[in-house]
Amino acid sequence: MSAERFCDTYPQVDIALYAELILVNAVVREASVTDHVNSVTIPKGTLVTISIVAFNFDETVWGPDADTFNPDRWTDHVSKANHLTFLQGPRGCIGRLFAETEMKILLVALIQRLRFDEVVRGKYIERHVAITTRPKNGMFLKISAI
Numbered sequence: 001m002s003a004e005r006f007c008d009t010y011p012q013v014d015i016a017l018y019a020e021l022i023l024v025n026a027v028v029r030e031a032s033v034t035d036h037v038n039s040v041t042i043p044k045g046t047l048v049t050i051s052i053v054a055f056n057f058d059e060t061v062w063g064p065d066a067d068t069f070n071p072d073r074w075t076d077h078v079s080k081a082n083h084l085t086f087l088q089g090p091r092g093c094i095g096r097l098f099a100e101t102e103m104k105i106l107l108v109a110l111i112q113r114l115r116f117d118e119v120v121r122g123k124y125i126e127r128h129v130a131i132t133t134r135p136k137n138g139m140f141l142k143i144s145a146i
């Protein structure tokens, strides 16, 4: 994959799905009025948790390979707008462009100089889900200069 393509796709995938970087797992909203979503009544004052992780891995949105590293899924603009990593809409993250640009610069600087290899190839990295997500038992990498 070219550096340009990597740069364009990888941060999205990383943030949204794999969270080696930072992922906010969920946000909470308080219903300001009583409302109905499908057949569920949500009384005024109810605290509603929106699970960003559940949405970002939802197979009905992403297909059966939702849990798979697949940078190609980010090549069209529809899918770029179709994840909740930074939320969406008027109360979405105002730092999104800054954060994405910063991560692209950092990633390019790293992959131009260093090579990253898994110590145990193909090892499943279990997620530790709290306010942010990180690898449960760490992630052992061999890092060498290019």
Ligand code: HEM
Pocket (backbone or CB within 6 Å): 015, 021, 022, 023, 024, 027, 028, 084, 085, 086, 087, 090, 091, 092, 093, 094, 095, 096, 098, 099
């Ligand atoms: C990977 C990095 C980041 C992620 C995943 C992220 C994610 C989010 C999410 C999910 C929200 C919505 C929270 C809610 O409404 O409950 C949010 C809001 C916000 N974020 Fe970020 N953010 C990131 C980086 C940043 C940076 C770098 C800044 C500032 C420079 C920033 C500033 C804000 C602000 C001010 C809000 C509140 C917006 C509002 O309520 O209108 N974020 N962010």
